[in-house]
Amino acid sequence: MKIPFSPPFINESVVYEVIDSLHSGWITSGPKVKALEEEIKKFSSTQEVLCVNSWTSGAIMMLRWLGVKPDDEVIVPAYTYSATALAVLHAGARPVMVDSSDDFNVSLAAIRKAITPKTKAIIPVDIAGWPCNYEQLMKLVQEDEIKQRYQPNSPVQEKLGRIVVISDAAHSLGARYRNHQHTGSETDIVIFSLHAVKNITTAEGGAICLNLPLPFDNAALYHELHQMSLNCQTKDAFSKSKAGGWKYDIVGLGMKINMADVNAAIGLAQIREYPKLLKERKRVFETYNAAFSRCEWAILPPSSDGERESSYHIYALRIRNFTEAQRDRMIDEIARHEVAVNVHFIPMPMLSFFKSLGYDIHDFPQAYANYKAEISLPVYPQLDEEALRYIISTVQEAYQTVASGV
Numbered sequence: 001m002k003i004p005f006s007p008p009f010i011n012e013s014v015v016y017e018v019i020d021s022l023h024s025g026w027i028t029s030g031p032k033v034k035a036l037e038e039e040i041k042k043f044s045s046t047q048e049v050l051c052v053n054s055w056t057s058g059a060i061m062m063l064r065w066l067g068v069k070p071d072d073e074v075i076v077p078a079y080t081y082s083a084t085a086l087a088v089l090h091a092g093a094r095p096v097m098v099d100s101s102d103d104f105n106v107s108l109a110a111i112r113k114a115i116t117p118k119t120k121a122i123i124p125v126d127i128a129g130w131p132c133n134y135e136q137l138m139k140l141v142q143e144d145e146i147k148q149r150y151q152p153n154s155p156v157q158e159k160l161g162r163i164v165v166i167s168d169a170a171h172s173l174g175a176r177y178r179n180h181q182h183t184g185s186e187t188d189i190v191i192f193s194l195h196a197v198k199n200i201t202t203a204e205g206g207a208i209c210l211n212l213p214l215p216f217d218n219a220a221l222y223h224e225l226h227q228m229s230l231n232c233q234t235k236d237a238f239s240k241s242k243a244g245g246w247k248y249d250i251v252g253l254g255m256k257i258n259m260a261d262v263n264a265a266i267g268l269a270q271i272r273e274y275p276k277l278l279k280e281r282k283r284v285f286e287t288y289n290a291a292f293s294r295c296e297w298a299i300l301p302p303s304s305d306g307e308r309e310s311s312y313h314i315y316a317l318r319i320r321n322f323t324e325a326q327r328d329r330m331i332d333e334i335a336r337h338e339v340a341v342n343v344h345f346i347p348m349p350m351l352s353f354f355k356s357l358g359y360d361i362h363d364f365p366q367a368y369a370n371y372k373a374e375i376s377l378p379v380y381p382q383l384d385e386e387a388l389r390y391i392i393s394t395v396q397e398a399y400q401t402v403a404s405g406v
């Protein structure tokens with residue numbers, strides 16, 4: 001049996017929405033994008049949502065809006081997908097990497113230690129869809145002593161008066177936190193990814209949720225950022241296409257990162273069915289949990305603790321007491337049986353580019369410990385019981401083969 005890792009969920013409703021966009025006479029940013037923004041806003045209980053063409057470009061734009069400068073520091077976990085730190089570099093600031101906790105998410109103690117007067121932002125990551133401890137993190141940036149050390153050097157930084165928290169929620173659309181609402185409103189800015197492998201996709205895309213405190217006006221900020229995502233042009237192509245609407249101005253240096261309607265159509269159809277799709281993902285997680293909780297060598301990923309619930313994006317299984325080489329051999333064994341698995345993530349300090357910048361994996365022992373034992377198993381609604389049984393037995397046999405050293 002051939003098991004792909006993460007095929008997109010494409011049914012008739014998705015096809016219908018895309019065809020509807022193609023037939024409408026308008027395929028780039030317009031009514032479908034607006035409708036998707038409204039759906040995400042409702043679903044995630046956030047104040048404003050702006051859709052863009054990727055998580056990465058959205059994060060770069062938000063850091064530029066924040067006005068970071070070359071000497072400024074942005075705290076990121078060492079254990080994440082590289083986009084988290086690359087966005088900081090593209091925006092012209094310095095990523096300060098910190099270690100993780102045993103639940104894969106960034107360590108709050110490590111964040112506290114890394115804060116300096118140059119810290120302008122913190123980007124926590126909901127690894128695998130498991131929400132970070134946002135209540136504690138938001139308390140941390142509001143502590144008097146930390147606020148007193150903060151040195152704003154842009155109008156936006158001045159206005160906020162503290163470190164901004166921008167969550168990398170690339171994995172966590174659909175997760176739940178504390179009040180049992182879906183996540184999206186816990187930090188100042190929350191960015192979801194709508195890339196092809198994520199729970200909800202527009203092929204490529206991102207959604208920026210705005211929850212800034214007063215005196216910020218999130219509705220006004222939405223309009224400012226919408227314009228910024230379209231080259232800071234005062235009129236978008238949709239309004240310009242109307243008779244008599246030809247005049248426009250360019251009022252700043254923006255980016256060109258808007259989402260197209262034909263893309264938004266995919267996500268629009270998917271998010272309308274998301275409660276059902278999430279239940280299917282949960283079913284996959286629970287099937288894995290039931291099987292691997294009987295294996296003393298398996299460390300199960302966090303999925304629910306009564307206060308938080310995962311979006312069931314990635315099943316991050318860990319193998320107790322395995323070395324990195326054993327884990328790699330186990331993946332080879334699984335691949336021989338045509339089950340596609342992955343590793344989330346290779347910590348950034350182990351990648352050439354970040355090494356060349358001076359980051360060293362020895363400074364992040366927990367990130368390495370999480371990485372060396374991790375194997376991500378396929379999770380998607382289309383996986384039926386037969387496929388799951390095959391994946392589970394393949395993984396169990398691969399473990400036995402490697403552990404027995406044959």
Ligand SMILES: *Cc1c(COP(=O)(O)O)cnc(C)c1O
Nearest residue numbers: 054055056081083170193195205
């Ligand atoms: C996928 C991903 C991103 C990047 O998302 P894009 O939409 O592809 O730019 C960022 N952070 C994490 C943790 C991701 O997994």
